[in-house]
Amino acid sequence: MEVRRLDEVMEEEVPIHGRGNFPTLHIKLRRLTQVVRERLRDDGIHVRDIRLNGGAANYVLAGDRHRSYNDLDLIFGVDLSNARDLERIKTAVLGSLLEFLPAGVATGKISTRVLKEGYVKKLVRVSQPASGGDGNGGGDRWSLISLNNNAGKHVELKFVDTMQRAFEFSVDSFQIVLDSLLAFYDHAWVPMSEQFYPTVVAESVYGDFVEALGHLKQRLIATxxxxxxxxxxxxxxxxxxxxxxxxxxxxxxxxxxxxxxxxxxxxxxxxxxxxxxxxxxxxxxxxxxxxxxxxxxxxxxxxxxxxxxxxxxxxxxxxxxxxxxxxxxxxxxxxxxxxxxxxxxxxxxxxxxxxxxGGGHQGAPPMRHILQPQVTVYPLYQQIYYYYPSAGGAPVETATPCHCAWQQCS
Known part of the structure; x- marks a missing residue:
């Protein structure tokens, strides 16, 4: 069920890795969305809707349990006609990170500038009028804040007023409107189940939803x-x-x-x-x-x-x-x-x-010097296979998983 997969994505805990001595933040997309939304509203910024986009949206809609996703993209619909609102949005997002710092961390003297240096992977601001226009309509006006994840699974929050081209190919055109799901989280008295769940709307900015969904499930490229x-x-x-x-x-x-x-x-x-x-x-x-x-x-x-x-x-x-x-x-x-x-x-x-x-003789040379193992490495499977000659001369094959943590190999 698509809504169940969407709930799994929203409840998944994603680490946001800090630079240097900044601690890792363990964030659930559901909680981050709620905190950012409330901070924006408290600061007087109206949020039209909130949407899930990108690979996570594809995972929800594709119906393939083996399909993975690397990006977690949230789109907040906001009014950016006032340039000062961009700074207020950035302050609200960075201030939201204070909610996820580990217990015992003194947050009183942590500024948004410090949080930006510690956790933001990328910060983008785009303000371009429509081609041949006067800038009063159309064009691109949006901002992006990307939070760092060392495994490449960045959490990206995009604040969009207008965007002329919101997709490149049909398979990345899906947007899932989260407002009904967030209302369910806020007000439901019982947990989600197969008999009790909200109605969630998904759209394709490609135009034809059924055609785009067919491209996604059949892994086809069209635009x-x-x-x-x-x-x-x-x-x-x-x-x-x-x-x-x-x-x-x-x-x-x-x-x-x-x-x-x-x-x-x-x-x-x-x-x-x-x-x-x-x-x-x-x-x-x-x-x-x-x-x-x-x-x-x-x-x-x-x-x-x-x-x-x-x-x-x-x-x-x-x-x-x-x-x-x-x-x-x-x-x-x-x-x-x-x-x-x-x-x-x-x-x-x-x-x-x-x-x-404790089974060998003290002072004996390393066994690998005696057996002369031949080593073949298959890095994609993160295993090393050893071939040791047996006492009788026939080769004996043993397989031992590589316990090296790959993230520490660089």
């Missing part, structure tokens, strides 16, 4: 007005390809790829801007230890740029292809370093178990 997609659409498109999505219309995909490549190089015209954008995208969409997934993504990106870029001169084309290839090589080296570190940790644990188990 409307591709010329309106900003430069980052190329990176999102390659992200979908790397995750097993395919084009809904194979004949139109070549034209779509050329549109997106051209727009990417228009919005990011030099190699430095392209590198910064790509670095930012990788940091936002991949966990620090997801080396294999990152490398697969870079391979897809390089192929699409190579096949579909028609707007660059020869040396510019070679530069961006070389940049992507270099990033892929660095990712492979990092993956190999992690594997080597895990191998060393496992061998050290094996030696410690031999000497500390």
């Amino acid at each position: 409307r007005s591709p010329e309106e997609i900003r430069g980052g659409g190329l990176l999102k498109y390659c992200f979908l390809l790397a995750r097993g999505y395919a084009a809904a219309d194979r004949e139109a995909i070549r034209s779509l790829e050329r549109y997106m490549c051209s727009r990417f190089f228009i919005d990011f015209p030099d190699l430095q801007a392209q590198g910064r954008k790509l670095d930012s995208y990788l940091a936002s969409h991949f966990a620090p230890t997801a080396d294999a997934e990152r490398r697969d993504y870079l391979l897809v990106l390089r192929r699409v740029i190579d096949d579909s870029t028609v707007c660059l001169m020869g040396h510019e084309r070679r530069q961006i292809l070389q940049l992507v290839a270099q990033m892929g090589g660095e990712t492979l080296q990092q993956q190999q370093r992690r594997a080597a570190y895990c191998k060393q940790q496992q061998l050290a644990q094996f030696d410690a178990s031999v000497h500390g188990g």
